[in-house]
Amino acid sequence: MPSLTSVLGVLDPTSDRAVFRQIADALREAIDKGRFREGDKLPSETELVDHFGVSRMTVRNALSLLQQEGLAVSEHGKGVFVRPRPPVRRLASDRFARRHRDQGKAAFTVEAEAAGSRPEVDSLEVKEERPSQDISARLGSPRKVLARRRRYLLDGRPVEFATSYLPLDLARNTPIAQPNPGPGGIYARLEEMGHRLDHFDEEIRARMPSPAEVRTLQLASGVPVIHLVRTAFDAEGRAVEVCDTVMAADAYVLAYQLPAN
Amino acid sequence: MPSLTSVLGVLDPTSDRAVFRQIADALREAIDKGRFREGDKLPSETELVDHFGVSRMTVRNALSLLQQEGLAVSEHGKGVFVRPRPPVRRLASDRFARRHRDQGKAAFTVEAEAAGSRPEVDSLEVKEERPSQDISARLGSPRKVLARRRRYLLDGRPVEFATSYLPLDLARNTPIAQPNPGPGGIYARLEEMGHRLDHFDEEIRARMPSPAEVRTLQLASGVPVIHLVRTAFDAEGRAVEVCDTVMAADAYVLAYQLPAN
DNA sequence: CTTGCCCACTCGTCTATACGAGTATGCATC
DNA sequence: GATGCATACTCGTATAGACGAGTGGGCAAG
Structure with missing residues (x-):
């Protein structure tokens, strides 16, 4: 040696x-x-x-x-x-496109299994809440919202946690308010309810995690988080969902394809 | 007190x-x-x-x-x-769309001035190089490439540096090999040369900066970088440019709009 | 063979001290 | 008034020592 x-x-x-x-x-x-x-x-x-x-x-x-x-x-x-480099999960920009909506399982599960990993979903929680100022503004100022929280793990390692917010008048007493909203997820349910989805806005930031995020994602020091906020708009131009996601940056690469015109 | x-x-x-x-x-x-x-x-x-x-x-x-x-x-x-939160620059996903191609100034300059900031471009360098393995693979394995390096500053603060790589057979002895490629930038020149652009692929990662990146971007500790690699494809499906960009994460939010179908 | 303890090695936390180097202020000098 | 220096504050770097706590191997007892 x-x-x-x-x-x-x-x-x-x-x-x-x-x-x-x-x-x-x-x-x-x-x-x-x-x-x-x-x-x-x-x-x-x-x-x-x-x-x-x-x-x-x-x-x-x-x-x-x-x-x-x-x-x-x-x-x-x-x-x-x-520091070992964990396997990276690639998120394609069209992952929520209608044509990819799997009728059986959630997108996360399908992709993880395709990549040979063992997916888990965790700390599922569905609650009615008063929205924060930011969420409220994005959803057109509803008085209350339905919040769906969950954490995602790959081979036992937490990689991402997310909260979806929907205006309560839209989601109350629907399958969306159930822990498992059924095949195709909440986007399929929204479309069945007449909210044909038109487009998504995504905002991406990167920053160091808060102490709470370090705990939830079991992050090593020196690992930032990617903070992604996605807003879904229906054909009438109404914002019907905001999904706030925090990802371990060492576990993700985001991929977008954009037209040139 | x-x-x-x-x-x-x-x-x-x-x-x-x-x-x-x-x-x-x-x-x-x-x-x-x-x-x-x-x-x-x-x-x-x-x-x-x-x-x-x-x-x-x-x-x-x-x-x-x-x-x-x-x-x-x-x-x-x-x-x-x-730590003061610097003003954030918002990058829209359609910033390189043909319809937004300004005939006078570079996109960075136009956007910065619109936001009331003083833009600067710095350390301009145009060189012929042997590509790295990664760049080579993305461009279809050219023997040599033209590399265009530059650093961008906002109100005197460095926020981003980027390198564009183009296959040398495509860029040699063209305006693209000049420090200033002229109005509309290299994308306008590529289209004039018959490479009508079809789409862009963007890959986004976040990580802590290397010591060299800390120097170049004058980063405070606790500030990650966003690493964006954009590949431009022409109508024949050929990759004509790869742009490798490292951004101070506290100065940027990336915004994408995606269709739902 | 298995169990359980001890020990050696690892990093984690904390104290006490010293000097260097960058910044700002005020005062003395010119 | 301008210059320049002394000084007192700031954080940066480094030493030496102490004890705690998690890990894993070896050894002795059962």
Whole structure:
């Protein structure tokens, strides 16, 4: 096995770059060059202390940098590891198009099984609520809304949670207010109820997760979330649903196809 | 002025939650409640040390958490501040549609001025290169490509940098190989050259920036980047351009409109 | 063989101290 | 009044030490 010096090099005492940054640089370079691969254990804090001849806080500072960059994750009692890249779920822009509406299962389940993963849906909750200001504005200021919350998991790992909001006058006492709205999901039910869907608006943001989101999605440090808000409009131009989704950014790539004219 | 105790409360010594997390919680809550607003200075490390009766490293640990969450930014010699939310640039999905192709200025310039900001383009560079494996695959494996790099700034702040790649056999000795390709940009030139554009594919990811990206975009810690790769296809189905864009996530919201059928 | 404990190793948290470096202010000097 | 310096504040970096807590292996007892 190669010596730590050949893998990580040594510090440059003449450099004005902070020592912990030099250590982080050395580790980052070693990872980039494949000397450490996904899931590999990095040298322990003690080993790095001995190798570089610095104090433990300095080493921890360096490792903390790598974790903020999303390059490494630490596991209490085990060590610090190169962060494994999870399989990525690709969301096509036409995933809610009418022609793709499966009559049996939910879109998430169909796609996950096609990709060879085990899908789960979780923390299902259907409630009547007063809408937040933002949701209210998007739905045309209804007094109350029906909120459908759920969390999605892939092979046991939470990847996304979402809340759908519908004006209560539209959804009350319909299959939409049931935990399972039936084949084709709530979009199929909306169309059966005479709200032929015309188009969707999607807004995409990326940001660091709140502490609550870190818990719900079991996010490693250095992993942002993608925040997607989709509004569904019927043929009369009425907003009939808003779906607010927060996704673990390391589990998703969003794909859109756009006409050129 | 209110006492720190009334703003931040006190520690719960019976809690098993780490002290630095309790301090971070207190600050986060104060920010959420508006006790500290955008751009406000948080209490200095020394003040927090005195108030909570802990060591400075513990306070720094707490402040570091808030910075990782993107809630705060520190400025050497000045203090730690609630991170200001910059104005957000909204990118509509039809921004490259033919009907919007302005005959005078670049899309970025037009949009920025409409929003009342001062746009700049920077580090313009046009080069012939060997494509990376990824770019090569997207463009149908050309031996060489023309790469057009540039950085965009809004009111002096870098918000995005992008590289366009075109197969060299298509772009060599054309206006596209000039730093300024002329009115309507390279898409207008491509269409003049007989490559009528048919559609665009866009792929969106979010992740933490590399150290190089932090420098180029002058990113605060706790700010992810949005990575967008757009491929332009002509009417024959040939990929004629790939544009690789990295955006400061706190400066953008992407908006797409999708048909329902 | 299985169970259960101990121990060694890992990272997590916290204290105390020191000095460096960037910023802003006021005061003395020119 | 303008210049420049001293100073006091800010955060940045680094050391040394201590104890806690999670993990896993080995060994001894059953």
